[in-house]
Amino acid sequence: MLRLAVLLQAAADSVVLDERTSFWTEGGSLWLPPQESTTAHEVDSLFYFILYTSLILTLIVTAAMVYFVWKYRRKNNADRPVDVIESKWLELSWVTIPTVLVLVVFFWGFRSYVSTSIPPSDAITINVKAHKWAWTFEYGNGMQGFSEVWVPVGQPIRLEMTSRDVLHSFYVPEFRIKHDVIPNRFSYVWFEAPEEGTYQVLCTEYCGTAHSNMGAKIHVVSRTEYYQILQNGPPGQGPLPPAELGEMLYTQRNCNTCHSIDGSAGVGPSWLGLWEAPRPGSPQGVANEEYIAAAILYPQEYYAPGYEGVNMPGYEGQLDEEQVAGLAAYIRLINDAATESDLTLDAPADSTGSDTAPPAGDGMDDTATSTE
Amino acid sequence: MATLTQAPPKPPKLVPREARAYPVGHEPVHNYLREPRPADDVRGLKRAWAWFKLWALSVDHKRIGIMYLVAVSVFFTVGGLLALGIRTELFFVNTYDASGAVVGGNIMGQDAYNRVFTMHGLVMVFLFIIPSIPATMGNFLLPIMVGAKDVAFPRLNLLSLYVYMAGAIIALISITTGGVDTGWTFYTPYSKETGTAVIAMAMGAFVMGFSSILTGLNFIVTIHKMRAPGMTWNRMPLFLWSLYATSIVQILATPVIGITLVLLVMERVFGIGIFDPALGGDPILFQHFFWFYSHPAVYIMILPAFGVISELMGTFSRQRVYGYRAVALSSVAIALLGFLVWGHHMFTSGQSPVSSVVFSLITFLIGIPSGIKVFNWIWTMYKGSVWLKTPMIYALTFLFLFTIGGVTGIMVGALSVDIHLHDTYFVVAHFHYVMMGGTVMAFLGGIHYWWPKMTGKLYNETLGKWSALFVFVGFNMTFFIQFVMGSQGMPRRYYDYPDMPWLEPLHQASTIGSYVLGVGLLLVLINGLLSIRKKTPRAPGNPWGGATLEWTHTTSPPDHHNFHHTPLVTHGPYDYEVLFRSSGDSQRGAPVPDVSVGAPQEMHVTVDDGTK
Amino acid sequence: MATNPQITVDDPHTGGDGAHHDGGHHGGDGHAHGEPHMMVGHDGELHPSNLQFYFVSTEQQFESAKLGMWLFLATEILLFGGMFVAYGIFRVLYPELYEQASMQLDTTLGAFNTLVLLLSSLTMAWAIRAAQMDNRKLLIQMLSATIVLAGFFLVVKYFEYEHKYHLGILPGEAFVLEEGTPRVEDLVEGVPATPLITFGEESEGGDGGGDAAPAGETGSAEATPAAASAAPAGDAAHSDDHGEYAREGEIFSNRRAGIFFGIYYMMTGVHAIHIIIGMIAIGFLVYYSWKGKYSSVYYTPVENVGLYWHIVDVIWIFVFPLMYLI
Numbered sequence A: 001m002l003r004l005a006v007l008l009q010a011a012a013d014s015v016v017l018d019e020r021t022s023f024w025t026e027g028g029s030l031w032l033p034p035q036e037s038t039t040a041h042e043v044d045s046l047f048y049f050i051l052y053t054s055l056i057l058t059l060i061v062t063a064a065m066v067y068f069v070w071k072y073r074r075k076n077n078a079d080r081p082v083d084v085i086e087s088k089w090l091e092l093s094w095v096t097i098p099t100v101l102v103l104v105v106f107f108w109g110f111r112s113y114v115s116t117s118i119p120p121s122d123a124i125t126i127n128v129k130a131h132k133w134a135w136t137f138e139y140g141n142g143m144q145g146f147s148e149v150w151v152p153v154g155q156p157i158r159l160e161m162t163s164r165d166v167l168h169s170f171y172v173p174e175f176r177i178k179h180d181v182i183p184n185r186f187s188y189v190w191f192e193a194p195e196e197g198t199y200q201v202l203c204t205e206y207c208g209t210a211h212s213n214m215g216a217k218i219h220v221v222s223r224t225e226y227y228q229i230l231q232n233g234p235p236g237q238g239p240l241p242p243a244e245l246g247e248m249l250y251t252q253r254n255c256n257t258c259h260s261i262d263g264s265a266g267v268g269p270s271w272l273g274l275w276e277a278p279r280p281g282s283p284q285g286v287a288n289e290e291y292i293a294a295a296i297l298y299p300q301e302y303y304a305p306g307y308e309g310v311n312m313p314g315y316e317g318q319l320d321e322e323q324v325a326g327l328a329a330y331i332r333l334i335n336d337a338a339t340e341s342d343l344t345l346d347a348p349a350d351s352t353g354s355d356t357a358p359p360a361g362d363g364m365d366d367t368a369t370s371t372e
Numbered sequence B: 001m002a003t004l005t006q007a008p009p010k011p012p013k014l015v016p017r018e019a020r021a022y023p024v025g026h027e028p029v030h031n032y033l034r035e036p037r038p039a040d041d042v043r044g045l046k047r048a049w050a051w052f053k054l055w056a057l058s059v060d061h062k063r064i065g066i067m068y069l070v071a072v073s074v075f076f077t078v079g080g081l082l083a084l085g086i087r088t089e090l091f092f093v094n095t096y097d098a099s100g101a102v103v104g105g106n107i108m109g110q111d112a113y114n115r116v117f118t119m120h121g122l123v124m125v126f127l128f129i130i131p132s133i134p135a136t137m138g139n140f141l142l143p144i145m146v147g148a149k150d151v152a153f154p155r156l157n158l159l160s161l162y163v164y165m166a167g168a169i170i171a172l173i174s175i176t177t178g179g180v181d182t183g184w185t186f187y188t189p190y191s192k193e194t195g196t197a198v199i200a201m202a203m204g205a206f207v208m209g210f211s212s213i214l215t216g217l218n219f220i221v222t223i224h225k226m227r228a229p230g231m232t233w234n235r236m237p238l239f240l241w242s243l244y245a246t247s248i249v250q251i252l253a254t255p256v257i258g259i260t261l262v263l264l265v266m267e268r269v270f271g272i273g274i275f276d277p278a279l280g281g282d283p284i285l286f287q288h289f290f291w292f293y294s295h296p297a298v299y300i301m302i303l304p305a306f307g308v309i310s311e312l313m314g315t316f317s318r319q320r321v322y323g324y325r326a327v328a329l330s331s332v333a334i335a336l337l338g339f340l341v342w343g344h345h346m347f348t349s350g351q352s353p354v355s356s357v358v359f360s361l362i363t364f365l366i367g368i369p370s371g372i373k374v375f376n377w378i379w380t381m382y383k384g385s386v387w388l389k390t391p392m393i394y395a396l397t398f399l400f401l402f403t404i405g406g407v408t409g410i411m412v413g414a415l416s417v418d419i420h421l422h423d424t425y426f427v428v429a430h431f432h433y434v435m436m437g438g439t440v441m442a443f444l445g446g447i448h449y450w451w452p453k454m455t456g457k458l459y460n461e462t463l464g465k466w467s468a469l470f471v472f473v474g475f476n477m478t479f480f481i482q483f484v485m486g487s488q489g490m491p492r493r494y495y496d497y498p499d500m501p502w503l504e505p506l507h508q509a510s511t512i513g514s515y516v517l518g519v520g521l522l523l524v525l526i527n528g529l530l531s532i533r534k535k536t537p538r539a540p541g542n543p544w545g546g547a548t549l550e551w552t553h554t555t556s557p558p559d560h561h562n563f564h565h566t567p568l569v570t571h572g573p574y575d576y577e578v579l580f581r582s583s584g585d586s587q588r589g590a591p592v593p594d595v596s597v598g599a600p601q602e603m604h605v606t607v608d609d610g611t612k
Numbered sequence C: 001m002a003t004n005p006q007i008t009v010d011d012p013h014t015g016g017d018g019a020h021h022d023g024g025h026h027g028g029d030g031h032a033h034g035e036p037h038m039m040v041g042h043d044g045e046l047h048p049s050n051l052q053f054y055f056v057s058t059e060q061q062f063e064s065a066k067l068g069m070w071l072f073l074a075t076e077i078l079l080f081g082g083m084f085v086a087y088g089i090f091r092v093l094y095p096e097l098y099e100q101a102s103m104q105l106d107t108t109l110g111a112f113n114t115l116v117l118l119l120s121s122l123t124m125a126w127a128i129r130a131a132q133m134d135n136r137k138l139l140i141q142m143l144s145a146t147i148v149l150a151g152f153f154l155v156v157k158y159f160e161y162e163h164k165y166h167l168g169i170l171p172g173e174a175f176v177l178e179e180g181t182p183r184v185e186d187l188v189e190g191v192p193a194t195p196l197i198t199f200g201e202e203s204e205g206g207d208g209g210g211d212a213a214p215a216g217e218t219g220s221a222e223a224t225p226a227a228a229s230a231a232p233a234g235d236a237a238h239s240d241d242h243g244e245y246a247r248e249g250e251i252f253s254n255r256r257a258g259i260f261f262g263i264y265y266m267m268t269g270v271h272a273i274h275i276i277i278g279m280i281a282i283g284f285l286v287y288y289s290w291k292g293k294y295s296s297v298y299y300t301p302v303e304n305v306g307l308y309w310h311i312v313d314v315i316w317i318f319v320f321p322l323m324y325l326i
């Protein structure tokens, strides 16, 4: 009881936590996570309506059941049923009452569906590309965010989403939005976050090995901060020494799903021992800087011996030159072959390096041609 | 009455010792379990082989039903153990080292997990639940309940068993060739890219579809053409009505999954492009095709369960099933409406919003006939005589769990709410409540109820009640929590929940619940095995006082041609009153007679029905 | 109680020898030779030899078999129904393309095959008539004629497939029909094979259908301005994909055309499998009628296979215009 009171109090305060740490959240409830979008309450009110109606119905059903079992329990071997004449009114009532209830629920659901699915006309559009197993966000000015996106508070945002490989689904529990992301098609969701904070994006359409690790973060920031980020690039993604950039990408882009760095076998070859390992596809015969770059961008053309046919997604158009070089530097680092320039930040590469990466390319093609 | 029948001559030598309790002339001498049997002079291994052939090649619907029962129980155990694997994996949230490699909290890798839950879903759906009630109890009881000696096409019936086995083997081969990791829904384009075992699995499911069609076809023809004299449609037990509705769905929906799976295989083999967006095809079309079958398929799973529950509620309340006609026709209504709602699985998939709205509306309409059933069952107990035996306990469990499963179905059927809940554990909980809490509970209830009929032995009542308790507690602990997890945002098909570690305690409770559930089911199994030992006493012909033909007109276990005489049906399936009257004790309120295999009741066998 | 004196005829255990190890068969398959005759079941009663023990009467058995067959045919229709739906949807999505693809099919051969199948339906119906009239010789002749016609159908089908195979008209991703390949009809009419269309290879960055080349058709009625075809609704391919599909409405080297042929091969292939199964079934009928199993009293299998055969024909009657004509 006390807990409930605390919860209700918390709901009223509607304090936003940066990230959830416990199951009992402030602003949330037993059933639903906190409402962090302008449309969340529409979904929630219907949810609770059905929940409580169902609860009452289930209780009635259970109570009737238990009562009858008790009242009419067999007391005697020779117990005889009493002939019961079916009551038209009773039967009619359990046809009409549910009918009315479901029609109410239907219209309610329909109305909130319409009002939550049409974005306001002043929404800003951000492009979202899903691929195994990460999300890339692309702003109008060409800035990209990998597995992270920054949006201004109190502003409708429309996401224009497409996939490079298989189906994914974009889900933010706190916003109550979800939509499948489909290759060769655009789909849309929109939201408006009234509070600053960081929210978790989850992939809810099964997409293979690392489906459960295909998260992303939505940072809702103040308008000024948002414009700053648009100009200066994502915070924390400023210039990094190549090897460090590579290290970050290794986890951020889920390379670790298939490639270990301790020599253990995985879906793909381990990166430990990769540097200068013999590779038939390389002009020099070994895995060097060029080879690694090519194998990341067009994996289907450069199979490592023993891994032929493994379906690694191609990163053409998803990683720019600097990032690919960073990964190569990281591979050198774990193989103790790092050079001075791998570890230092030399030429202050312009922080929005992604500017130069043309958002082109056709990842899908790789799967289509790989059978040749 | 005795003068009406010329009493058959009594063959004194043939009466087995146990059968003495039966009315003269109606001893179960031709017990289907033993008859036909190898000739007496065949001995040793040869005898075993002869026995095997007499069973494996038998076209007797009862033997086929028993063989199906063994097969689906094995697959249920396999699927259940895989489920325990799923739950155990989710017990801890994984810990990762600096490089992102998993260092703890897991028992299997990501790919292994994906295969495990896919196999769990596929085994449970295609190998277990679709054949579960129709192929076991349906096969065993349908001909008896209509008063026929067998189904219309006994050899097709046997064929369906072997087709099912072949499909199951093909499906299991896919595990040895790498396993399938697509989820049981086979969504393209993922299913086109991933490992090649998809082909074997899809073909396995395709082949099993034939078996399902053959069963359905047999049932419809049997019900239409082979009812005994007097068995009008309105005197059919509700189990038959529900099997009839199920068969309609099996026949109309299964070919579509068949062609869908063939197209999927062709997609993989030749790249025909229909479902592959890279070739201009449409992955949403695949989903439409898949759900056009798979939604009606959920009614293939639940309708037979409805039938079992109707029988149980009637017999154990010793009361006519309230609103017989409404219950019968609502099965058919559900079967037909069920064809028009498949799109409710695709609200977030990108199908047109208009169709989403229509699908949502029709989805809700299905709640109405389902409600009619639930309320009628409950009212059946009204002024009845409720006998709380194990089957009845399972039936009441069904009512409780199915209601929860059903109303949460309404919840995910509401457009805007489903946007939030789709593909989360809320949906997982919903469908386990209807499939495990609904169908499997009815399956267990039915097995207990007809166990004496099928095996001739009574299970242990105390052990039965204990198992029901464990199952009830374990089930709710496992899956109720999943509703909460799901609405809090836990997506399904997740190997790990690194982004929501605060869900760990809930996952742990759910996992522990699944172990309790496993113990309960193990008790069921043990109970069954104990009961078929030699020393367990034989069951009487009608231990529960049922009024349908399998209780009133056959011995336990039935004769290999079911009836000595084709029965003449003179009353409804739940007219328990008639049983009293026919026992000649209408006024004094004597117990329901035990056996009345078409013979005058010169002899009453008193049953200890536990109500002293 | 439900005891009735009248209904005792089929009690298998009265007056018998007590032990029946017959696995459940009273009547007998394989017992029947020549004219149908009555057999003594082990209940001592007379049964027609083809009446299974679990049926009460021959009529019941016949009606059951027929109902079963109809239900089976319903599943067949649904099986093909799935493919027809797929066809319809893609037809709506890519109408121009489908028209062009359809031109690649040889209408003459298709029409010829339609006639062959119709004829085979006729012979099948005739065979049933022959069975009803106890004309065994005619029955065998008509059944054989049906098999021959079916074989004819398959041979023609084979040549159609082979021709397409050589041109590279293959399903889905294997589709490689090169520009300038003449249509079947052109070959038949002896029109010189000229490149029908020329277009710039460049289409990267082009906006939608804008870069579709003007269709310079060589005097055929089906001149199709490809530009008319906007990108299909719902298919908002990203800009970098346009190169691939921009020539919507043009079939050559267009992967999407492969879908049409994917459906074509699936439908006609599955249909051909049904024809083959039908031929096998009719083969059995020939064998058993030669053995004298069928007569005006018992010809259920002939009737049922006949039903099956008609349905297979009817399906073709739908496949033909949908695929070849429109």
Ligand code: HEA
Residues within 6 Å of the ligand: A057, A061, A097, A098, A099, A101, A102, B185, B298, B299, B301, B302, B344, B345, B363, B364, B366, B367, B368, B370, B371, B372, B374, B402, B403, B404, B405, B406, B407, B408, B409, B410, B412, B413, B414, B418, B421, B422, B423, B427, B430, B431, B434, B435, B438, B439
């Ligand atoms: C036995 C199987 C079974 C049964 C019977 C049902 C029954 C129902 N199901 Fe369920 N369902 C599944 C198995 C089943 N389902 C499975 C396996 C999935 C997931 C598939 C996957 O994605 O893997 C699924 C998923 C699923 C979804 C998609 C969710 C999503 O993915 O987002 C939806 C949405 O509408 C839904 C709805 C319903 C409804 C409305 C019913 C109705 O038939 C329920 C009707 C019953 C009642 C309503 C209760 C009794 C009635 C009363 C007590 C009267 C009072 C009631 C009211 C006034 C409403 N189901």
Ligand code: HEA
Residues within 6 Å of the ligand: B073, B074, B076, B077, B079, B080, B081, B083, B084, B086, B087, B117, B118, B120, B121, B122, B124, B125, B128, B129, B182, B183, B184, B185, B428, B432, B435, B436, B440, B478, B491, B492, B493, B494, B495, B514, B517, B518, B519, B521, B522, B524, B525
């Ligand atoms: C009939 C259908 C059915 C049944 C009965 C079950 C039973 C169970 N299921 Fe299953 N489940 C599905 C159908 C079913 N499931 C489907 C279709 C999916 C979706 C798959 C997908 O996403 O593709 C799914 C997915 C699924 C998930 C989600 C996985 C994920 O999304 O990542 C989970 C997680 O908890 C789960 C758990 C369980 C548990 C604990 C049981 C328990 O109830 C199991 C209990 C059984 C045992 C413990 C066996 C013990 C038995 C014996 C000891 C012998 C006794 C024998 C007899 C009595 C004959 N299931």
Ligand code: CUA
Residues within 6 Å of the ligand: A133, A167, A168, A169, A203, A204, A205, A206, A207, A208, A211, A212, A214
């Ligand atoms: Cu991406 Cu799941």
Ligand SMILES: [Cu+2]
Residues within 6 Å of the ligand: B294, B295, B298, B341, B342, B344, B345
């Ligand atoms: Cu459904």
